[in-house]
Amino acid sequence: MAKAQQPLLYVFLAIPVTYLVALIGFPVFYNLVMSVQDVNLGNISSMIRPFIGLDNYREVIADPSFRKVFINSILFVGVNVVAQIVIGLSVALFFSREFPGAGLLRGLLLAAWMLPALVVGALWKWIFATEYGLANAALTSLGLVDAGVHWLSDPRIALTSVTIANIWFGMPFSMILIAAALIAIPRELYEAAALDGAGAVARFRYITLPSLTATLLAVACLVTIYTMRAFDLIYAMTQGGPLDASNVLPLLSYQFSFQQFKFGIGSAIGTFSFVIVFVVALVYVRTLKKEAVS
Amino acid sequence: MRSKRLSAGLLSVAAALSLVATTAMAAPKTVTLWHVFNLDTDMIYGGIEAFNKAQDEYRIEARVVPATSMVTELIKATATGSVPDLATLDNPVVASFSGQGTLTDLSPLVAKSEIVKPGLYFEGPWASAQWQGKTFGVPRDANTLALYYNADMFRAKGLDPDKPPRTWSELRAAAEKLRDPAKNVYGFGFSAIQAEEGVFQFLPFLTQAGGSIDKLDQPEATAALDFLVDMMKAGIISKDVINQRQYEVANTFMAGNTAIAFGGPWELPRMEKEAKFDWRLTLLPVKDDKNIAASALGGYVFVVPKGAKQPEGAFKFIEFMSDPKILNEGWKTGRLAPRTDVKVENPRWPQAYGIYREQMQSAKARGPHPQWPDISKALQTAIQEALTGAKPSAQALQDAAKKIQPILAKTPL
């Protein structure tokens, strides 16, 4: 790399990073401080509040719903990442065949991602309603189930239902990003491989996938963060119920902060998400290092 | 001595005059109001307009906050110290704010008021804004629950629509008869969602059974919850009520999928427009052996956050909105007056009005308690545990009692 270019690059790097640190650094700090304080409505307006060490964290861990919600979050995020990438990649590959209207139809899919979470939540709540819902109407008319499935009111199924809804909501976003990366793969690579007699599977395995790795990692990272912090959809569908069966960390944090008025606990829960994402971010950056070496 | 008094009197008159003069000349002081009423037919819109016209000392500047965000926004405002002068809060949450000292004590203003007189208010609504002997809010409106029933379905199943169920056993018997799985009709519906609404709809049963929130480990509470659990097991109540908000229960009623449903007066405008059948209202049933009439109390309270710049102006508006003439308008959107001296003449939906007004007599306020959300959460969990079959009612309620008792031991109801 030419040295002459470096100063400009550092300026380029500094601008957005400074912006983000300046704008979100204080808010994040504000929350971390609250997580080690005893915060209530009476003292929330001053930053000087009783310091209680890790009491909030202890209380969070002792809370019977926390463990359940923690596991829910991991499952919710994990399944979302895998499903959005696998489905997103398949759909993007399908649309990369240049048939008439491919671009238009692919673009239309993004409409799902444009809706406000409140609306998506309401729509899926209707689809999953036991009595008047479409899901059961479709399944029973196809003869797949005899009695209606209690998609959202059965604690064993609720998490699956909100996960399905969220995959539907987020997949087009992942798909579009993957599609943009697919477009950038030089066509000559495929043509050369085809001349060498490589089949479709081999071309996917040796050309498409390696070219996409960086983007797939980036998308996985984004989906992790997005699903880790989003709760509007679940809030609109189940409010986390029944019995926290579909609750996730950000929603639990919101409920503690804004419904139970236990701000310190809410922030402490936020810190747990923080730790999870920190691990994911570290893994992500490490894989990037490998990418740089190869 | 006498002349001194006289001159003092003159001085004060002069001062008063100059005050009048300056207020008359000065631009009106802005009173910011955050409210949640999104129906443009709500009485608050007419009230604001009339208030701004009637005097020029204050001007109300209103902001509609989406109802689900009101508490969140007020918390943020409290945290940043940028509060509105006046806000409307759902009554069970008022104590959480007042108990932590974040609301202005209105007692001195109420003591001087000609309009806001504690004796004129229904007990429940007034109590919901009190904390430790002080008044932290003035009820804006009130509501309570009653039974909606589908008279056409009653007739079709050979029940007399003029004799709706009056007791738990009659309710259950009627609901069982009305249930029609072939037509997707459930006999009875209520909201059991994991939220405050679920508690709101369960409390009437609890009180009717002779139980109370501080005695959830008693058999009365178990009887109340078992009554509902048994009906769900028998297929009279849909399992989906676990995830239905109140209006969603009302929707299933309006769509003809629920024959009898719990509901508040706020459903009336929609009911009138969309329920294409003979629907009627009746009082909530009583438990056969107890005969305790009971319902839960809902409604909004005007509060003045601490740090408000215009508390006097805010209170002037509260007084204005508490005028029976304005409160009379409330019923158009299904809001009852919180005052006993307001009686709507020739009300819209006269039958419903009569029922709800009678039911108001037995409507009990939730709390008031600063930790009501915690208490409520414990009960929500118990209701859901019992209805999903995760725990027997008695066990679920005992677990809830164990969470609630320490809270009440620290700060009694």
Add this chain to the structure above:
Amino acid sequence: MSVRIATAPRVGWPYTLIAICGVALYLFPIYWMFTSGLKTSAEIFANPPTLIPQNPTLEAFAHVFARENVLRYLRNSIAIAAPVTILTLVMGAMGAYAMSRLRNRLVDVALVTVLMLQVFPEALLATPMFIIFRALDILNTFAAVILATTSKTLAFALVVLRPMFRQVPIELEEASRVDGCNSWQTFWRIVLPLMRTPLIVVGTLAFVQAYGQFVYALTLMSDQELQPATVGIYSFVGAEYADWHRVMAFSSVFVAPVIILFLIMQRKIVAGLTAGALK
């Protein structure tokens, strides 16, 4: 360009048919949204559900247009989303380019920092953000919401654009420097044009994200006149009831302009794609 089409694998209309069916099925909930705007709220909850509105009424749409200042709401949404898009693209392109070219610890730290700052939901960040913008004295302006929202979209742009910049061959840059371009000119004249497609994609996605902004708008602007459309949509959901047919009607009106915009952009993306192929 014509050459390119001739050599493209001819999969043709059968694929189009499959795609139309698939997309239609996938977007069925959106059809549901639109038709729910034409239903009465009782029919929305009818059992069994009605695929086609039985008594379609434009009442909800009429209400949204007549009473709700829908145009003001949409204008506000766009007034927030457009500057966010530009800020995101400018800073995102700079940062991502730097991250793709620099290879040291600092970049790792920067990337992890950027990601970590994205963890907390807006609900928890809005209060301290309010404090910042009050100090800057820009509460109740679009600027506050734009700056706050960009903090979300910018991180996304950095993460997505970084690998895309890496695909630009470094030899091109070296060649341009040999031709006497300085580093800014290289970035501006050589690298950025090659990034047109990714930038359009990221810009579109950032726009959509900002268009759907709710929490920051609600908290940072108390002025009713400035609120974006999402706040209008949420305000139909009352404490005791929700006018779902109106929510759905408003929501349909809300997404329509963006879908149209996207379809226009889609043509550009295709154009960018073919331009890239010609190089």
